[in-house]
Amino acid sequence: MSIIFLRNVLRFAFLVLFQVLILNNIQFSGYINPYFYIYFILVLPFETPRWLLLISAFLLGFFLDAFTNTLGLNTAACVLIAFLRPFVIRAISTGTEFMTGHSPSIRNQGLKWFAYYSIILVMVHHLTLFYLEIFRFTEFFQTLLRVLLSSAFTILLVFIAEYLSFSGKK
Amino acid sequence: MHYLLYFLRKQYFYFLFLALEVIALVLLFNENAYQNSALAHVSNGVAGSILNISSNISEYFSLRRVNRILAEDNANLHSNRAEAFYRADTNAFFHKDTLYKLEYTYISAKVISNSTNKRNNFLMLNKGHRQGIENHMGVIIGDRIVGQVVSISDHFCWVMSLLNKDSRISGKFKKNNQLVNIEWNGGSYLKGDVKEIPKHVVVQKGDTIITSGNSDIFPEGLLIGTIDNYTLAPEENFNYATILFATDFNSLSFVEVIIDMMRKEKDNLRSSFKSNER
Numbered sequence: 184m185s186i187i188f189l190r191n192v193l194r195f196a197f198l199v200l201f202q203v204l205i206l207n208n209i210q211f212s213g214y215i216n217p218y219f220y221i222y223f224i225l226v227l228p229f230e231t232p233r234w235l236l237l238i239s240a241f242l243l244g245f246f247l248d249a250f251t252n253t254l255g256l257n258t259a260a261c262v263l264i265a266f267l268r269p270f271v272i273r274a275i276s277t278g279t280e281f282m283t284g285h286s287p288s289i290r291n292q293g294l295k296w297f298a299y300y301s302i303i304l305v306m307v308h309h310l311t312l313f314y315l316e317i318f319r320f321t322e323f324f325q326t327l328l329r330v331l332l333s334s335a336f337t338i339l340l341v342f343i344a345e346y347l348s349f350s351g352k353k
Numbered sequence: 354m355h356y357l358l359y360f361l362r363k364q365y366f367y368f369l370f371l372a373l374e375v376i377a378l379v380l381l382f383n384e385n386a387y388q389n390s391a392l393a394h395v396s397n398g399v400a401g402s403i404l405n406i407s408s409n410i411s412e413y414f415s416l417r418r419v420n421r422i423l424a425e426d427n428a429n430l431h432s433n434r435a436e437a438f439y440r441a442d443t444n445a446f447f448h449k450d451t452l453y454k455l456e457y458t459y460i461s462a463k464v465i466s467n468s469t470n471k472r473n474n475f476l477m478l479n480k481g482h483r484q485g486i487e488n489h490m491g492v493i494i495g496d497r498i499v500g501q502v503v504s505i506s507d508h509f510c511w512v513m514s515l516l517n518k519d520s521r522i523s524g525k526f527k528k529n530n531q532l533v534n535i536e537w538n539g540g541s542y543l544k545g546d547v548k549e550i551p552k553h554v555v556v557q558k559g560d561t562i563i564t565s566g567n568s569d570i571f572p573e574g575l576l577i578g579t580i581d582n583y584t585l586a587p588e589e590n591f592n593y594a595t596i597l598f599a600t601d602f603n604s605l606s607f608v609e610v611i612i613d614m615m616r617k618e619k620d621n622l623r624s625s626f627k628s629n630e631r
Contacts, residue, residue, distance in 0.1 A: 204407050207468060216470055233366045241373045249396035252475040252504060252511040255381025262377055266370040316472050322539060
């Protein structure tokens with residue numbers, strides 16, 4: 184149990200630093216801002232207490248915001264997807280996929296399950312984030328384009344990370 | 354009461370979610386509640402020290418460009434020194450004059466975090482309260498504008514760059530002093546929008562826009578950019594244009610913060626004027 188806890192704390196720190204020091208500096212014409220750090224929320228173990236889910240998402244968002252002077256922005260989006268996570272898992276599962284001690288992953292749940300799961304949560308996160316950031320409707324379609332492109336990029340990174348850990352554990 | 358507690362315990366997940374979400378949204382929309390809090394000092398300090406380490410490393414990669422800018426600035430300053438001018442009468446430069454009084458001084462600061470790809474972009478500088486930085490001070494690089502200070506801790510400050518939806522710069526045409534407003538509507542960090550160009554002003558591609566000095570944040574005459582595209586809007590009261598920024602926001606490494614020595618005087622004047630009005 185403590186190993187799982189420690190691994191998640193390390194993942195938390197790594198993803199925050201990776202996001203603020205590397206991904207936030209990526210420059211693709213102002214339309215693509217991948218937010219890969221939410222991978223932390225995606226792969227928390229299934230039996231994580233739900234309050235811990237919310238609190239850790241809150242802290243994750245808060246750290247991100249402290250680095251970009253956007254207090255509350257990432258926090259709101261993270262807390263929202265942490266809240267939705269159990270419902271999404273319940274909605275797309277047929278009941279056979281869960282095993283105690285496991286985290287959502289391609290290896291355990293299969294490609295299709297994980298694709299649904301990550302695409303829904305990443306899209307919700309990016310929609311919330313980009314529309315809260317702009318908070319006006321005059322740039323609606325421009326923002327939608329940013330949401331779609333950035334989500335695609337984030338999901339790509341999530342899958343790369345999944346396959347890296349997949350081959351690492353073999 | 355028992356039932357209420359039971360209800361709360363059973364539905365705690367929803368309440369916890371609502372509570373955390375409300376905290377996040379309050380932080381997001383009520384900037385003053387956060388900016389003035391002790392929390393800002395702690396989080397700015399922690400984020401600042403980590404970003405500082407990262408910038409200490411990446412700063413080596415931009416030394417060549419920084420050197421070039423410094424050399425250009427030096428040359429510029431040398432050519433403005435009294436010694437650079439031809440003196441027909443040796444007394445010409447030595448008379449005491451009460452007409453001149455120092456209004457602006459400048460503090461050099463290192464950019465330790467910067468973004469240009471967000472809708473709302475901020476820079477973090479490695480100077481703060483201890484070095485005399487205050488809110489709403491202007492930030493420039495050379496004679497080109499960058500943004501204004503919006504949040505400070507002891508050793509760091511956040512600067513809202515021109516590339517922000519809340520940024521609105523008062524500028525004017527260099528050729529005829531007509532006032533306009535400059536905003537940024539997202540997308541490329543190279544271009545912004547010029548709003549509210551009066552109908553009678555003839556605009557040409559390449560016209561220079563400078564700061565108007567109306568806002569107290571920037572002194573008059575700093576370079577904002579040049580007109581890129583020009584659109585006539587016959588059915589509206591004003592015309593629009595896009596502007597090519599003079600500042601390269603993506604390569605900022607050292608900037609200067611403007612300290613307005615007469616700020617207090619201006620503020621006092623304004624507040625006394627307001628109280629007389631009532």
